[in-house]
Amino acid sequence: MVKPSKRDKLFFLSLLPLSVSLLAILILSIITIVLRSLDSFQHFGSQLITSSVWNPEKEVYGLLAPIIGSLATSALAVLTALVLSLPLSIMIAEYLRGFAKSVVSSVVELMGGMPTIIYAVWASQYLVPFLKQLVMEPLHRVLPFIPLFSCRPIAGFSIFAAGVAIGISIVPYVTALILEAYQSIPMMYREACYGIGATKYETVRVMISLARPAIIAALILGFARALGETTIAVATVGNSMYLSSCLFAPGYTVSALIASQFANAHLYQYAETVLYSSILVVVLIAIVLSFYGSTTIIKWRSRIIV
């Protein structure tokens, strides 16, 4: 092997600091979060994640409601995104051609780039009353025995509304991932299906089943993204430390809690460390899921290419 010249070594060294900086920032921020939250774990112990209360004047904190709220809204968001983006991707991949295809793809990308504050304002003004009147109240009237629908939707702001709103905002992201996966399935499979006389519906079914691991990975990545959604959560979740099995009651998410309380947290003794520990929980879940999702997609891609 040829020994790298001095110039080449210098070039490599010059790239090093800037390229490593991103990784360094990630590691440093995780270390900072862990260090800042140790204090609250020491002082409060397990009480922190088994109760739901936010009382900084008396220094009593319980993060159960926001953590469960974050997980519940993200799960609902993923469900909404699945329902909305899977048909959209199949439509774009199989049925649209030429001009229509480019327009629809551009529009989806455009919506992915829209600032989330626009989604937040639109959701709180139009989506929430719409959901309350046409979805939540009928569901409560018809199926009150299911614990998920058992409380009356008094204000529209609830975990359900936040979940749907966040789901709509992650549809472009999930659609992009699913489309990319769908379009990277080799032509060979489609040709094989048509060759044995399958109808379009049967072909699409086969393609979807081939792409299934990638679709699940896309949903997992969407879940990690929904966990961090802040502006929409603050506007639609109701900001109430109330934990119940009913989806129609107002609740809290970790990101909404931080957005509301962080600015003034230093006024109290333990508020800041408690908020850091809530960030830690969410960041760990998001990192683990993102890692799992990306590696699944990469492994799938290497398996599917013939």
Next chain:
Amino acid sequence: MYWKDLYKLRLSLVTQVMYMRKNTVVVMLITVAIVIIATYSILQIYYGGSKEPLTSATQTPTPTTTTSISIQLQGVVLQGAGATFVYPQLSEWAKKFQERYGIQINYQSVGSGAGQSMFFQKVVDFGCSDPPLSRDTWLKYNGSVLQVPWLFGPVVVVYNIPEIPKDAVLRLDAIAIAKIYKGEIRYWNNEYIKSLNPDIAHLLPNKEIVAVYRSDSSGTTELFTTFLYKASNGVWTKDLVGKSVSWPVEATGRGVGGKGNEGVTQNVMQIPYSIGYVEWSYAIKNNLSIAAIKNAAGNFVIPTRETLEEALKNARIPTSPIDDFSGIVDSVIYATGEKSYPILGPTHIILWRRYDDSKKAEALKLFLKWVAEEGYNHIVEGYVAPPQSVKELLIKAANEIMSQ
């Protein structure tokens, strides 16, 4: 032909221009020139001839004693941060002050708590906070900070009940509001609320009350909860008083939090059968229905200039800006007086006694004096001018500020 090849080669802009035909370049230059001239002239029409701080020729004639100071200080920028409550009034004052003296005032409305911390970290030159510095904080900085309660404003209770017509006024007292925010009163047609409102009792619907509160840490919450504690005869306890409290109604699932006065306003406007508390200016601007509250004398009053000035008569304002102001809130809320409005609160400006930058110190002194003499003639809707003793306090504070 030219273009396609050039595009594929991706030459730099300069080389591209070099290869273009002469006519194309000329047309491009003319278009760019037209766009620049058009933009400039449009900007001149809309903003021209206005508050240029450096052209003393367009300024109104200033009194001769301050001419030399004001020319020296033109271009100084004062930074402030703090309560959202004072922001509309402060931006009006800043605008008029800049027209007069050319000194710019920037204000970030981040909340009383964040404002106090930014002030103590010396990130900003002055802080604005609804509640005064607590006794412990004041003791820590004793002698080096000045406070003046330069504005008073009421916290109003707003409601959204479609059945009640706009001209009828809902009457509430502290006990009813305390029970609503504790979750004990559940429906609008509760017997106690009906007894307070004999004329409109038949209009009160059988719907659940949604209680809207502040989800962030706020001086408005502190004023509201202090009133409930003082006036509700034991229903609202002392541990539920503060800038950020754990509302008992949250546990019933009928509480919704809004971020900032804006968030609470939005929520009350959107959720039918809700009740909330906001600063007066937000209720006026958004045309919300304001409830009449029972004061210490037993009368139901709505916030007007007279009822607020009556409440201010009893304010126990310290005589020097270096003093401890932590008792002022208590003296102004639920004050005695036939017509006084019970939920009134001060907002304070917090300043250092000593500033390293002499220009900033001079600018601040000028600003305080200007507010005491001129500023109170330009009160924005939703605030009330403080009594004469506060104007004297402002002048005293202006004289106390020194520079190294």
